[in-house]
Amino acid sequence: MRALCLSLFLSVSLSLFSQITVTVENTPLRAALKKIEQVSDYKFFYNEKLAGLDQAVTFSVSNATIAQTMQKVLAGKELTYKMESDNVVVLLHKEAVSQKTKTITGTIVDSSGEPVIGASIVVKGTTNGTITDVDGNYSLSNVPENSTVSISYIGYQPLSYPASSKELSRVILKEDAEMLDEVIVVGYGTTKKANLSGAVDQISSKEIEHRVSGNAGQVLQGMIPNLNVSFSDGSINSKASFDVRGVGSINGGSPLVLIDGVEGDMNYINPKDIESISVLKDASSAAIYGARAANGVIVITTKKGKVGKPVINFSSKLTYSPKLNIDRLNLLNSEEKVGLELDLLESGYPYRETKGEVYRIISGLGELKNFKDGGWNALSSNAQGAINRLKATNTDWSDILFRDAFTQEYNLSLSGGSEKATYYTSFGYMKENGNIPNVSAERLNLVMKTSYKVNSILKVGASMFANRRKNSTYLPDTDGLTNPLFYSRLANPYFTPFDANGNYNYDIDVENDVDMDFGFNPFEERRNVTNETTINGLSSIFDAELRFDDRFKITTQLGLQLDKTSIEKIADGESFAMRKEKKNHRQNGVTYLPEGGFHKANENSLSQVTWKAMGEYRDTYKDIHEFEMMVGTEIRKTWEDKLYSAGYGFDRKTMTTKPIIFPEESKAFKLHEKAHIENAYVSAFSTLSYSLLNRYTVGGSIRFDGSDLFGVDKKYRYLPLYSVSGLWRISQEPFMANAKWIDNLVVRASYGLQGNIDKNTSPYLLGNYRIENILPGGSEDMIDVSGAPNKKLRWEKTHSVNAGFDFAVLNQAINLSVDYYYRKGVDLIGTQMLPLETGFEMLTVNWASMQNQGVEIGLSTRNIHTKNFMWTTNFNFAYNNNKVLKEALREDAIEPGREGYPVGALFALKTAGLDEEGYPMFQNKEGETVSAMEFFKLQEWGFGATDLTARERRELYTYVGTADCPYTGGFNNTFTYKAFELGVNFSFDFGGKVRSQPTYSIVDFDKGRNTNRDILNRWTPENTETIFPVLLSQNERLDEYMWYSNQNEIYRNLDIWIRDLNYVRLQNIRLGYTLPTNFSRKLGMTSATIAIEGRNLLVFGSSYKNYLDPETMSNAYATPAPKSVTLSLNLNF
Secondary structure, eight states, X not given: OHHHHHHHHHHHHTOOOOOEEEEEEEEEHHHHHHHHHHHSSOEEEXXXXXXXXXXXXXXXXXXXXXXXXXXXXXXXXXXXXXXXXXXXXXXXXXXXXXXXXXXXXXXXXXXXXXXXXXXXXXXXXXXXXXXXOTTSEEEEEEEETXXXXXXXXTTBOOEEEETTOGGGGEEEEOXXXXXXXXXXXXXXXXXXXXXXXXXXXXXXHXXXXXXXXXXXXXXXXXXXXXXXXEXXXXXXXXXXXXXXXXXXXXXXXXXXXXXXXXXXXXXXXXGGGEEEEEEEOSHHHHGGGGGGOTTOEEEEEEOOOOSEEEEEEEEEEEEXXXXXXXXXXXXXXXXXXXXXXXXXXXXXXXXXXXXXXXXXXXXXXXOHHHHHHHOGGGSOHHHHHHHHHHHHOXXXXXXXXXXXXXXXXXXXXXXXXXXXXXXXXXXXXXXXXXXXXXXXXXXXXXXEEEEEEOSSSEEEEEEEEEEEEEXXXXXXXXXXXXXXXXXXXXXXXXXXXXXXXXXXXXXXXXXXXXOOSSOXXXXXXXHHEEEEEEEEEEEEEEEEEEEOSSSEEEEEXXXXXXXXXXXXXXXXXXXXXXXXXXXXXXXXXXEOSOSSEXXXXXXXXXXXXXXXXXXXXXXXXXXXXXXXXXXXXXXXXXXXXXXXXXXXXXXXXXXXXXXXXXXXXXXXXXXXXXXXXXXXXXXXXXXXXXXXXXXXXXEEEEEEEEETTSOSSGXXXXXXXXXXXXXXXXXXXXXXXXXXXXXXXXXXXXXXEEEEOOTTOOSSOEEEEEEEEOSTTOEEEEEEEEEOOOTTOOOEEEEEXXXXXXXXXXXXXXXXXXXXXXEEEEXXXXXXXXXXXXXXSEEEEEEEEEEEEEEEEEEEEEEEEOSSEEEEEEEEEXXXXXXXXXXXXXXXXXXXXXXTSOTTEEEEBOEXXXXXXXXXXXXXXXXXXXXXXXXXXXXXXXXXXXXXXXXXXXXXXXXXXXXXXXXXXXXXXXXXXXXXXXXXXXXXEEEEEEEOOOSSOSSSOOTTSOOBGGGGGSOBTTBOXXXXXXXXXXXXXXXXXXXXXXXXXXXXXXXXXXXXXXXXXXXXXXXXXXXXXXXXXXXXXXXXXXXXXXXXXXXXXXXXXXXXXXXXXXXXXXXXXXXXEEEEEEEEO
């Protein structure tokens, strides 16, 4: 391309002076100039509004120079001319020549800093112009000081600047993807942004590449308003989940994710292969996807080959994540923990008195009674010495359980093609180590894409995506002890995992039980267990396009997908996991499992076939009317097979297991399970849009969906879905002609009906098979009915309204988009209580409803733009108000329902401080401060029994907020100085509440485990000015003790554990440097960029003291989002 531009540039520069011979009689001037062009190498440029172009001229010249010819042509006219170059003649009015002019010079580059060769620079309203040379430089003379200079190049956004602007010294052209004519990927195709009447946000590959991450979900965090990206925790195996404009269904739900038109999983795609990501939010953009689109649609388009010479890209990343620090958990050190154990032992705190090393030391020396009677001074020197040595032993669990982690990533791609065929292939490899030893993830991605133009009307293509991901982690247990992060919260600071000889010490205190016949050692467990998940995915897409002309085409696509997930869990005989299995399978105190370990395997395979065909027609009439119409059909079928097997007495060396001799049939459990699920879907759809004068656009879509998930009653088998929308481009109206500073002003609106499928329900009678002992020595096969049949079960539906405007000014230095939306979900699937005489407890039925409404704002600004420096800002903000309008609640429910509140509603018991003995007091509905006995209407000597009905218990709670932050957004700044680029990206969440994990338990406190320092600030007779309650004992106020002990949720539901969720996270900060072009070319590269990026380096906002991260306050098991620093290299050849 550059060679072509260079040859064109040289051909213009070296054209010869022509001798002119021509005769013109009574011919308009503009036609006369055309005749001169025909007989010479000269080209004429002029403003079409120039006076005198239609006046008749008569002249004749023979072998004349251009000067001699123009003298005769312009004789007697108020016109003159100037030579812009050897063969370019510019016609001017004589008054224009007298204006004060100047010469402007500068450089034009693209967004990556590469020079743009052959870009056009023209004085607006004239034909005075030039083009850039091979280095992107230009010089233009005779530029009036009060004029405007326009800059343009094919494939780039045109720009205009005042001739006096300093920005002309260095101009950065943006590609078409950033123009109003940007092609936006929407439902089953693309459309111009100028004609887009729906709510769609799109990010490009450049934005993706500037956010270093091996997960596409992390790339999207804080980038798009009202696209909320969350992870179950910060571990490397955690998958991203999404919601668009709030939760759309009572039972949750996530947006439909399409990869090149086929449903897929964003977590397994390599971000380097992504060309763009579009998020379709409203009905006009998403309803065409039917019953899968009520929660929004995320459309991923992968890269493909482009016409041109082969392009090779290589990138490499090395990421360092420092060792996890748990200091924020504020755990007791050894001296504090030993002091707490001494205090509780001396005071006679009865719960699990025998746990803790202090008890074992004192009891082992036979001094327990002396200590309880006389305290510390009653202990012998041996006992005191042993306890003091315990205080001096501080195990740094952060240091020994966690590690610094490194991640490597390599990507290589090759693309190119000709007018006949294009190709794109890429290979990606990532090896990610977690901060926990033995926790890692490995990913391989291979992409191969090609397209071939068979003839003038037929084009075919094929794509293949292969990926393999292997995850290794710890083997979880029901109490969470094998989770190193959770264990680090519970392990005593004085416990050491190895003795002086390097042998394992076993922690017998950490188990949530008084049965201490076996212990736990994290290093033994790490050595003797395996938990690996291997995911193999293969997708193929075949497509064909039959284009009859520029107006009509037919396309078809066949997608084949196979995903296979294998999970292998192994525990050797010498492991906590196996010891626990044996404990849970006993007969008369003796296990009936064979000697050895266990081997458990899951094999899940998912197959999917998708076929669709579409016909599209687009036409324009007199550049006034524009029509677009599409009709299509889609068929999709999925098969899912699940297989589970377990074996005991497993030996790693021989890879064998042993049979289990069950002592009786009731003790038997399943060693093998198999399941097969099939679903089929069929759809027909159509869209239609009409634009008038490029100002007014109306459109609509309709779709019919059918599925075998529903349709026992045939009238509910198919669901019609539709949308209508409109757009008014005010900036194109004649009355806006003088508002030159407004580049774009559009108002748009849409309404539609979308659908949703809840795959966890069924219209049929459901049950679970089990074996039940009826009489001693006898058993019966039984089926527990889990769901009543409902032949009227049908699709969930969402009514969606959207209204917005787009505004751009000052050569798009400021771009603003604002949207208001209202979404109401109806026929949502929930449960409804049934009368007892039906034989069923409840029925799954379409009757719940929910609404979301809110505002989205997207603002991008070009704050400073000079020759060497540019500063741009992108800001997005969203407010979402969610409310459950109707939902069933069990009559025996003891906590409030969500009807009238957000789906993430939090309710708490309102406390009113502590009484004179440190017990929680409460505030009743009348605002009075009462005791727990009064508040919960506890029966005196009722051992925790209450006189409250279930309804009355629900009424005790107060709504305190929602767990889903209503205010979210992102704030991104990019600073460019010469070849350096600095990007700083923040995300924020405000207005939420979180029910944090209580820092200690007031009943049944297990002193064998470590805990938070808040327990040192609990109420005692010496410490009455505190919010933290006393430790309750069955020896005092038995009714209250039994109430809290029997009702575990009561203490956690106190309002003292509700915290604000307001925080700003520095998602990433990136500094990049692009090597000089000349230097790169000497090394055989077209460009080279190096960068350093930090992720999640800073979080600030409301206090999250005692917790590692604001997002993990409610989950003690969750790993926080890790901090990391990445070095990256990107080379193009």
